[in-house]
Amino acid sequence: MKIAILSCFYPYRGGISQFNACLYGELSKRHIVKAFNFKRQYPEFLFPGKTQYVTADDEAVPVESESLLDTANPFSYISTYRAIRDWKPDVLIVRYWMTYFAPSLGYITRKMKKHCKVISILDNVVPHEQHFFDAPLTRYFLKGSDGSVTLCEAVSKDLLALKPDAGYTVIQHPLYSHFGKKISREEAERKLGLESGKKNLLFFGLIREYKGLDILLEAFGGLPEDYQLIVAGEPYGSFDKYQEIIDRIPSKDRVHTVLKYIKDSEVTDYFSAADLAVLPYRSATQSGISSVSYHFEVPMIVTSVGGLKETIGDRGTGIAAEEATPECIRKEILRYFSDPGIAERCIENIRIEKDRLSWKTFAGKLEEFIDKL
Numbered sequence: 001m002k003i004a005i006l007s008c009f010y011p012y013r014g015g016i017s018q019f020n021a022c023l024y025g026e027l028s029k030r031h032i033v034k035a036f037n038f039k040r041q042y043p044e045f046l047f048p049g050k051t052q053y054v055t056a057d058d059e060a061v062p063v064e065s066e067s068l069l070d071t072a073n074p075f076s077y078i079s080t081y082r083a084i085r086d087w088k089p090d091v092l093i094v095r096y097w098m099t100y101f102a103p104s105l106g107y108i109t110r111k112m113k114k115h116c117k118v119i120s121i122l123d124n125v126v127p128h129e130q131h132f133f134d135a136p137l138t139r140y141f142l143k144g145s146d147g148s149v150t151l152c153e154a155v156s157k158d159l160l161a162l163k164p165d166a167g168y169t170v171i172q173h174p175l176y177s178h179f180g181k182k183i184s185r186e187e188a189e190r191k192l193g194l195e196s197g198k199k200n201l202l203f204f205g206l207i208r209e210y211k212g213l214d215i216l217l218e219a220f221g222g223l224p225e226d227y228q229l230i231v232a233g234e235p236y237g238s239f240d241k242y243q244e245i246i247d248r249i250p251s252k253d254r255v256h257t258v259l260k261y262i263k264d265s266e267v268t269d270y271f272s273a274a275d276l277a278v279l280p281y282r283s284a285t286q287s288g289i290s291s292v293s294y295h296f297e298v299p300m301i302v303t304s305v306g307g308l309k310e311t312i313g314d315r316g317t318g319i320a321a322e323e324a325t326p327e328c329i330r331k332e333i334l335r336y337f338s339d340p341g342i343a344e345r346c347i348e349n350i351r352i353e354k355d356r357l358s359w360k361t362f363a364g365k366l367e368e369f370i371d372k373l
Contacts, residue, residue, distance in 0.1 A: 001370075003027055004089035004116075006036040006080070006108065009065040013054045013261065014206075015288035016095060016123070018176065021063045023093075026363040035065035036084055042100070043072050051261075061178065069104060077107045084108065089116050091370055094145075097123035102137035109144025117373050119366075120145040125158035138162055147373050149366060152307025169369045172311060174362040175291045175354060179267050182296050188272035194256060198228040199337055202274035202298070204262070205289050208236040212280035212303070214245055218326035219280070221249030223333065228254040232270050234261045271296035275343075276336060282324050284308050290317075294354055299346035301332050316349040 005024060008017045020035070027033045041052055068083055070076040084092060092112050094105050109118045120142070127134055139162055142148070147167040150156045159166050189196050203216055213231065220229045235242075239259060246252050262270065271277070277293045277300045284306035293300050300318030302308040313320025319336060321328040336342050 001031045001091065002087070002089045003031050003033045003091045003093060004036060004084050004087060005033065005093045006069070006084065006105070007038075007093075007095040008041055009035045009037045009063045010061065011053045012038065012041055013052065016097060019173075019288070020095065021061050022174065022176065022178075022359050023363065024063055025061075026359040027366075030363075030367075034087060034089070035063050036069070036080065037065035037067040038069050038071065039067045039076065040070040040072060069108075071101060071104045074103075074107075077104050080104075081108045081111045084112060085115055091117045091119060093119045093121060095121050095123065096125075096138075096141060098127050099131070099134045099137045102141040106137075106141035106144050109141070111144075113144055113146065117146050117370060118144055119147055119149060119370060119373075121149045121151075122155055122159060123151065125150075125155055125162060135162060142166065147369060149369065152311055154307040154310065167373065169365065171362055171365045171369075172357060173288065173291055174359045175294050175357045176288075177295060177359075179264060179271075179292065179295055181268075183268055183272045185273060188269045191269050192230070192256070192258075192273055194230070194273060195228060195254075198226055198254070200273050200275045201227060201229045201333065202270055202277045203229065203231045203233070203280075204270060204277060204292070205233045205287075206236050207231075207233050207239065207242070207259075210282045210284070212282045212324055213242055215280040215282075215324055215326055215329060216278055217242060217245040217249065217255070219329040219333065220255065221245075221251055222326070222330050223251065225251070225254070227251070227333075228256065230256045230258070230270060230273065232258045232262050235259055267292065268296070271298050274298050276301060276333070277318075278329065278333070279303070279308065280321075280324060280329050281305055281308065291357070293318075294350050294357065297347050297350050297354075299336070299343060299350065301329060301336065303329075315353060317346055317353055319346075 007020045009020055024035055068080040112118055142163045150170050151173045156170055207213055246255050277298050279302045281303050300312055302312050302318055302320050303324040304320045309320040312318040319332045321332045
């Protein structure tokens with residue numbers, strides 16, 4: 001089978017690109033696969049981070065791709081469509097995670113639907129930060145898909161709300177395995193300059209409003225002195241409001257911030273030092289951070305939003321707080337550390353999940369879905 005994948009690949013960085021590289025590698029074991037990449041993913045004014053691209057010292061795995069699609073240039077929609085059409089794939093797979101991509105990807109998929117099967121992998125249907133135009137633009141995009149893959153039931157519900165007759169399947173986010181082995185806690189704490197003997201909480205990844213770092217900081221302010229918090233990730237915009245909270249809580253000296261994009265080669269240090277990862281999200285579908293936590297066997301505290309309760313709390317790999325409030329997050333953190341049996345059960349369940357959530361399994365279920373269309 002000839003499979004075209006249209007999405008972001010190396011040299012773009014981040015979780016979406018990482019996912020695409022893993023899927024490309026797995027599908028390439030059994031099929032002829034070609035990656036079609038963005039020439040320009042976002043205009044710079046829409047990306048408040050430092051850079052969209054890997055840097056010289058990143059260890060991202062290169063994927064050979066053809067960079068064609070400029071999302072800000074409609075003429076490139078036509079040339080990208082023609083290039084994919086002329087390659088004559090049996091299947092086109094596209095990733096969709098925010099409304100900004102609906103015009104470009106929707107144009108291409110609606111045209112390609114006449115030539116091959118079109119599958120959309122949906123990270124989100126409803127964006128975390130919503131606008132009045134999200135629903136009509138997403139409906140436009142969805143009309144170009146023969147079928148959709150969602151990564152959790154919460155996204156499936158959003159999909160059916162916009163397209164009740166949508167053909168879809170749910171395949172949970174696989175685990176990343178390229179980070180290497182966990183190192184000793186002592187070595188990780190030394191490398192990160194952390195005080196030993198504390199209970200280490202980790203907030204990891206891109207810092208955005210919907211991810212609720214402010215909620216965690218307020219919760220942390222009421223924890224005893226034997227806790228410390230590591231905040232590791234690049235701010236998506238200003239960090240000022242979070243710094244204001246840090247400056248006024250009594251435990252500010254136990255908050256360690258590393259405000260930059262964390263390279264793959266550095267990820268091991270943070271998760272090896274962590275006792276518990278905290279995802280205090282205000283809204284979510286699923287999270288790629290949970291896949292990294294699974295890899296390093298680090299239990300999680302999450303909020304009961306989107307698919308987080310379904311994929312973490314209900315599977316016993318962490319605890320789902322009832323509400324995204326400082327009080328609820330603090331309560332569950334204290335409960336976790338008060339009973340050693342909770343950690344033992346969470347780690348045991350994570351090991352079960354690791355066997356189930358492989359890229360081979362994901363690709364196999366995707367192939368089955370394609371065959372049924």
